[in-house]
Amino acid sequence: MTTTTKTTPTTPDAPRGIIALPQSAARVLVALGAIGTIASTYMSWTWTAEFPGDLTYYGSPAGLQILALVAGVLTLLYALTRWNIRGLNWLNPAGATAPVSLAAASAFAVTWFTAIAIAVDLGGLANLDPGAYVAIVSSLVALLGALALPSPGDTFKAWISKPDTIPPAGRIPAWAERLVVTAATALALIVFAYGVGVDPDASETFIGYLLLVVLGTWALVTAGLADRFSALNARHKGFATSMAFLAAALFPFVENNEHNANLGVNILVVATVALGLNIVVGLTGLLDLGYVAFLGVGAYAAALVSGSEFSRFSGVQFPFWAAMLTGMAASLVFGVLIGAPTLRLRGDYLAIVTLGFGEIFRISVNNLDGSSGPNLTNGPNGISMIPDLEIFGFNFGSTHDVGSVTIGRFANYLLLMLIITAIVVLVFTRAADSRIGRSWIAIREDETAATAMGINGFRVKLIAFALGASLAGLAGTVSAHVGYSVNPAPYQFAGSVPPNSAFLLAAVVLGGMGTVGGPILGATLLYLLPEKLSFLKEYQLFAFGLALVILMRFRPEGIIANRRRQLEFHESEQPDIPEQSLPDTTVGATKAGA
Amino acid sequence: MTTTTATSPVLEASGVTMRFGGLTAVRSVDLTVNSGEIVGLIGPNGAGKTTFFNCLTGLYIPTEGKVSYKGTVLPPKPHLVTNAGIARTFQNIRLFANMTVLENVLVGRHTRTKEGLWSALLRGPGFRKAETASRERAMELLEFIGLSHKADHLARNLPYGEQRKLEIARALASDPGLLLLDEPTAGMNPQETRATEELVFAIRDQGIAVLVIEHDMRFIFNLCDRVACLVQGEKLVEGTSDVVQGDERVIAAYLGTPFEGAPGDEEVAEVEAAESGSGAQSTTSKEGSAQ
Structure with missing residues (x-):
């Protein structure tokens, strides 16, 4: 499957995914799985409050359930973008598969991690309540559905990387752009404050949070939203910086x-x-x-x-x-x-x-x-x-x-x-x-x-x-x-x-x-x-070293890459060249003599 | 830089000697470059041309001898030499690979601008003015060498020939009175070499004297008003293209001297036979003749 077909959701003969299913069925599966995941968070996942976050209530999500809820909503939104719903297109401008699969993966990771953690912490699958079963089944369904979507490429990497072409953003008024920057900053503040606010003893919740943040952010990046946002930031540099500082200044009020x-x-x-x-x-x-x-x-x-x-x-x-x-x-x-x-x-x-x-x-x-x-x-x-x-x-x-x-x-x-x-x-x-x-x-x-x-x-x-x-x-x-x-x-x-x-x-x-x-x-x-992650205790330095090694292997330029550095380490991709001029056949004919 | 008359010397090197331990890389070389002149420096590999360049630009401190620029003795520090008015390029391209083309030229403006850390932090009107002026001058230079359309590209992404040109633009950004070019056409194809020739003439026409090291003899003899030949650290001959071209010692230095007893007729015949034979016969006999 070497063709780089742009997978528009309406094409009937689009390439199939890893799992052979018609595209419409795949879409429905993802959406159903996402809805199931959301619903499951309103049910009890375990019988005892001993598990961090107290997941025993019906009707009100807590701890890891909130994270699963967010992942489920994200998955649902991205599933809906596959139906070309007006008003949701901005979420997934390229109509790509990768964000859907990554969002589904985040829901899958959070729910399955929670279920496993409950089983391990409390000693056995018997500790899982029906809600947990609903969660693991529906998140699995969503993930399988995502994998049945048209394949973005023939390698594994294509499932988790940004498509090459992302349509340019339509122009919106400057005040709206600033509003977007403000909203994104507020979202970042909420996400950050939630992470900081996780009880140090509830390492399970924090791991779930990390899974969600990493995979969810990744989904947004592959959808091309990160690029658009950084373009907005560049246009309103001073405003964005002041918003970031304002958000940081609000932190003590949010997380009191x-x-x-x-x-x-x-x-x-x-x-x-x-x-x-x-x-x-x-x-x-x-x-x-x-x-x-x-x-x-x-x-x-x-x-x-x-x-x-x-x-x-x-x-x-x-x-x-x-x-x-x-x-x-x-x-x-x-x-x-x-x-x-x-x-x-x-x-x-x-x-x-x-x-x-x-x-x-x-x-x-x-x-x-x-x-x-x-x-x-x-x-x-x-x-x-x-x-x-x-x-x-x-x-x-x-x-x-x-x-x-x-x-x-x-x-x-x-x-x-x-x-x-x-x-x-x-x-x-x-x-x-x-x-x-x-x-x-x-x-x-x-x-x-x-x-x-x-x-x-x-x-x-x-x-x-x-x-x-x-x-x-x-x-x-x-x-x-x-x-x-x-x-x-x-x-x-x-x-x-x-x-x-x-x-x-x-x-x-x-x-x-x-x-x-x-x-x-x-x-x-x-x-x-x-x-x-206090459970790491004496392995902290080891984990630190391991994290550094992994990062240096996969992203040597650091998480937030300088444009220069990015180029230095990923030579072949050349992301910087603005609009490539034609190959210079007339190198000799220059303005030198002029 | 344009005020000097055609005869006044820009660069005077007298008795420059560079020793590395026991090895004398450059031995008592005198060289003068006059304003408005293009002077070539040739010599076989290892003759000490680049070492001599490094002595001129302060990268090396000559063991003996002195170098003066427009009458003042040059200080033995590269940045002070550049500040005095001598700019150079490098034999193996040394651009700031991860900076943009424009930024590379802006770095070349360093000696001609004065804004320090405080003015950068305070960003007064003086800073903005100097910064715009630098950018304008840099864009002018890029226009001059024909790279203004690539101002925002990273230097590393330029093709080889353009990297060489950018190095020249970067050197010109310091408003030099003398430009030292170390093998500016190395690795270029004939068209590119010709373009470089044009470029050097254009630089000379701006009133900048040029001293150029090169191996491409056609390039050198087309370009230079005077050529000096360096062999094993010593200046062998200096003069116009014709003088140097005709000098037997130069030819000997490049091609080697003939044997004392010139090869006899039979040897010549043998070689000729082998050559013509290898053209017509099969590969096995070629191998045989090669022995």
Whole structure:
């Protein structure tokens, strides 16, 4: 079946799917399966509340049932797009099979995972209630129906990849486009808040959530909606960015829970630091394995001037803006001190030397305790009891009422950290798109050629290093106050607790080098997953490594790919070429002589 | 750059020597390039041409000798040399492969623009003005080499000949007074070579002196006002195309000197017989004659 027939649903002689069924029957099967799945979520799936989420009620879905419900609705919608229903075409512009099969697969994965989890957790199939049986049968029916739809190609890959041609979106007014951006942002906020809100003990629910999010997003991507959305985003860049920040600022109101706000603020700290590292690694191509030290310098600087009684300068209490500048300046100085001797090295040598300097910071801080060195940092005990911030009389330590919602301590810091993240995003995007940013990328691409083009390599690299360092220091000043105390332990190269250099680097590489969204997404995933999948316990690092290996095999450019990177790793696909001009047969006839 | 008279020297290299340990790659080479001139540098592989180029552009610091540009001695740093007004291309293309064509040329503008990190972050009117000016100049250059329609393509996706041209545009972006081209036609077909020839003439007409390394003799002798031949690190001869073309030492350096005793008649006959034989006879006898 090598023909690339465009499968329009109305064609009677369209190629058949894996399972030999007439197309209309296949469509009906998918729709029925989806409806069955939806219906099943209103039934009881198990008899006891011991299973996380309490799936015992008739009439109200809970926990994994909500996820199954969402997957079922998604499947139903995509099944309906196969009937060419007016008003639903935008969901599946190409009328492709892949989104239907992926949506059905998401429903199948969630329901079957739940059923298996119930059977395993509670010991036996006897624990399944009728609702669960309805769910597994109907989701299987939907999946089989999807597989009976006309085959999009002769390989397995065709079932899960985007069709080559997606009709261009029709123009809608600008306000409508903004409305779409707003709606999508709101949806993303809801999805994210739901994931964060999953009880840490309910790992089953979180795995179901992951299955749904991954397969559901994949379905939307194969439908071409992701491309359309990013085109919209590009048209309304400023608006989309402000919406994203607004959504993040709304998070504490949506998910009004101090534990989750703490999670949010920690994610923002590592995301911000990862974004700073992205300047050094992603743009300039300098592999820095000791980057977390700059976060430490910022945190320690802020702690020393915070007025904590364990600080060497316990009487000194800077206002926050001054503490922030102190932290940034200290990191900047440290960055230049480390950068000046090391940036003469290239490649692996630089990586090893930065690794060494990072460790030097931690060990020095450990020893500056008054007995093995001058007393500055209070050694391994660190500086604790850092007082809460107070800006313009706004105390970050106490709760505040905004309307009917109470904003707690961590939510206060979350909002502050969000401002800092916004600053860092602004710095990153502006620096990247300028003369200096181009020279960074040029250095990354070919340092010798860059210097021959008049770029002072050392100077430009040092600027990148210092800028990255001071951004990390900035984030460090807030993290010191959020965490009440600073101590040398977390600022190491690799460890199981987040802020460490390997973690930050992984966030950048996993998310996508050289992009803004990449490190933020990478840091979020890397922070959230171990938090929610607590059953992994001592296998966390193993799972982390495995995830990295899998990602590097299938998507080496990271989840959010930079256009350049994408091309670098998928050479043959060449997604960038705008409209391919005819092969140049007249290379010689140029305007050179003109 | 156009103000200099036709006779003033742009580049003066005197007694340039480059030693790598015990190996002397370039030995006491003198070379002058005058404004409005195209000078060629030829020599067999390994003669030290590229090493000499690297000495001129600050990639290597010459062991002895000095290089001056328009009367001032050049500093031994590549970016300062470019800043002074010497731009170069590379023998093996060294574009910024994952940047667009336009961005590549914009990087070439680096020395002629001053906007630092602060102005990039603050984005004042000065920044915008400089950025637009850079873009305009870059597009002008792309127009000049005939690549403006591919400004948004990644450099890596260009065909080979266009990559060479883009390298020249990138070098021109620094507004040089002297352009050094290291084998600009390597790997090109005859039409492309001719187009490059036109391009170099057009560059010269803008008042930029050109020093070019090349192996394609027809290209060199068509193009250059003067040609210097480098053999084993030493300058053998310098002069107009005719002088260099006719020089026996140059021919010897490329083709080797004849034996002391020229091959006897019988050997010549033997070779001729073998050649004509292999044309007519079967492959087995060809193998035999090859021995």
